[in-house]
Amino acid sequence: MAHAITVTVNGSTHRHEVEPRLLLVYYLREVLGLTGTHIGCDTTSCGACTIIMNGQAVKSCTLLAVQADGTQMLTVEGLAQNGALHPIQEGFWEEHGLQCGFCTPGMMLAAVQLLARNPNPTDDEIRHGLDGNLCRCTGYQHIVNSVKHAARTLADQRMPAIPTPRAAGAKTR
Amino acid sequence: MIPAPFEYHRASSVTEALQLLTTLPEAKLLAGGHSLLPMMKLRLVSPTHVVDLGRIEALRFIRRDGQVVVAGALATHWMVESSDVVRGAVPLLAETAAKIGDVQVRNAGTIGGSLAHADPAADYPAAILALDAQMVAQSPRGRRTIPAGEFFTGLFSTALASDEILVEVRIPVPSGATGSAYLKFAHPASGFAVVGVAAVITVDAQGRCADARVGVTGVGPAAYRPARVEAQLKGAALDDKTVGAAAEHAAEGVNVNEDLFASAEYRAHLARVFTKRAVLAAAQKAR
Numbered sequence: 136m137a138h139a140i141t142v143t144v145n146g147s148t149h150r151h152e153v154e155p156r157l158l159l160v161y162y163l164r165e166v167l168g169l170t171g172t173h174i175g176c177d178t179t180s181c182g183a184c185t186i187i188m189n190g191q192a193v194k195s196c197t198l199l200a201v202q203a204d205g206t207q208m209l210t211v212e213g214l215a216q217n218g219a220l221h222p223i224q225e226g227f228w229e230e231h232g233l234q235c236g237f238c239t240p241g242m243m244l245a246a247v248q249l250l251a252r253n254p255n256p257t258d259d260e261i262r263h264g265l266d267g268n269l270c271r272c273t274g275y276q277h278i279v280n281s282v283k284h285a286a287r288t289l290a291d292q293r294m295p296a297i298p299t300p301r302a303a304g305a306k307t308r
Numbered sequence: 309m310i311p312a313p314f315e316y317h318r319a320s321s322v323t324e325a326l327q328l329l330t331t332l333p334e335a336k337l338l339a340g341g342h343s344l345l346p347m348m349k350l351r352l353v354s355p356t357h358v359v360d361l362g363r364i365e366a367l368r369f370i371r372r373d374g375q376v377v378v379a380g381a382l383a384t385h386w387m388v389e390s391s392d393v394v395r396g397a398v399p400l401l402a403e404t405a406a407k408i409g410d411v412q413v414r415n416a417g418t419i420g421g422s423l424a425h426a427d428p429a430a431d432y433p434a435a436i437l438a439l440d441a442q443m444v445a446q447s448p449r450g451r452r453t454i455p456a457g458e459f460f461t462g463l464f465s466t467a468l469a470s471d472e473i474l475v476e477v478r479i480p481v482p483s484g485a486t487g488s489a490y491l492k493f494a495h496p497a498s499g500f501a502v503v504g505v506a507a508v509i510t511v512d513a514q515g516r517c518a519d520a521r522v523g524v525t526g527v528g529p530a531a532y533r534p535a536r537v538e539a540q541l542k543g544a545a546l547d548d549k550t551v552g553a554a555a556e557h558a559a560e561g562v563n564v565n566e567d568l569f570a571s572a573e574y575r576a577h578l579a580r581v582f583t584k585r586a587v588l589a590a591a592q593k594a595r
Binding site for chain 1: 341348
């Protein structure tokens with residue numbers, strides 16, 4: 136039996152009927168069309184599917200869409216505000232924090248979670264904070280540099296690490 | 309990987325969840341979902357009914373109640389890890405929570421879910437045993453308290469009855485000159501404990517061991533307290549040689565787990581090494 140859920144993703148509210156076994160990552164990608172959230176390992180290991188739900192980074196491959204009912208979510212598509220890249224996106228750009236880019240959305244969302252809890256992390260703290268995200272290209276040092284770059288920008292601009300995208304009208308498909 | 313179809317039921321209270329369990333005795337309980345959903349995706353389990361406890365906010369708390377820290381079953385690992393109450397009163401539990409999985413897993417997984425799932429390689433059971441915690445289970449018959457030492461009964465098995473829900477974990481605050489440590493040999497891919505040892509050591513005025521409680525996870529089908537290690541430590545000097553001799557008994561009488569990563573012999577060796585290190589680290593903090 137399908138269940139009705141209402142979620143707010145990147146400021147937009149959506150209502151859908153979903154099958155209980157639908158995983159959140161498939162809801163985001165296939166129902167909402169937000170394909171920036173990637174499916175890597177599908178076993179809670181790689182972190183490519185990381186999103187922010189009610190202010191907390193979670194792996195959307197290990198949640199049911201019905202569990203997300205009533206929550207506020209942020210995906211990589213919601214990081215940039217008013218056409219301006221979020222400081223974590225700038226950081227990855229400036230510090231060459233990616234090669235193939237597959238892990239990058241999850242890395243960035245795990246990074247903003249880290250920066251929300253610890254605005255001025257050490258290299259070790261960054262590596263610990265990104266423990267749940269795997270990158271198979273860069274060897275991580277450039278990712279660490281990217282997060283430090285973002286930490287500086289966020290401090291300079293006195294911005295919250297986790298943005299609150301502007302509310303848009305409700306959409307149903 | 310997609311779970312097999314199931315009926316989803318969301319409980320808004322413990323009472324409602326217990327009613328659902330009574331009418332649907334085959335239902336599985338869902339808390340944070342970080343044990344159950346991976347197993348459902350692999351179709352190791354395919355429940356026909358899932359009762360979601362995740363919205364019972366009354367179970368999502370941590371508080372101090374006199375000389376006891378009480379964690380609601382839905383307290384996430386992150387809540388446990390970051391709680392000032394836990395860090396101040398029972399730092400071993402916060403230290404253990406911080407070593408579970410990764411940040412995202414700790415944001416979603418819950419202490420009650422982890423304990424009720426009783427994975428043989430889970431981290432909490434070692435600390436729960438060493439802290440001599442009490443599990444509070446609720447059923448239509450009322451509430452009862454299960455001591456940690458009686459809770460873990462075997463592989464993925466606990467003393468919880470099929471109509472009971474684990475609602476609280478009560479952790480006595482250690483008294484006296486007590487130190488604690490949780491040391492873990494993490495599987496490099498999964499992060500689960502190949503071996504994890506929690507130690508709570510109380511020292512007397514002479515610096516000798518007044519009390520020792522040790523919890524070992526990852527080694528046997530269920531976490532356990534190595535009785536002979538504890539007995540040998542009590543009253544002993546807490547030096548390298550004495551602790552090492554006691555730790556030799558860490559895997560004694562245990563049907564030691566074996567897998568592709570670690571043979572039984574290797575795991576038993578790690579149990580002895582990590583028991584020695586955890587006891588020495590705890591003793592150091594007790595002084």
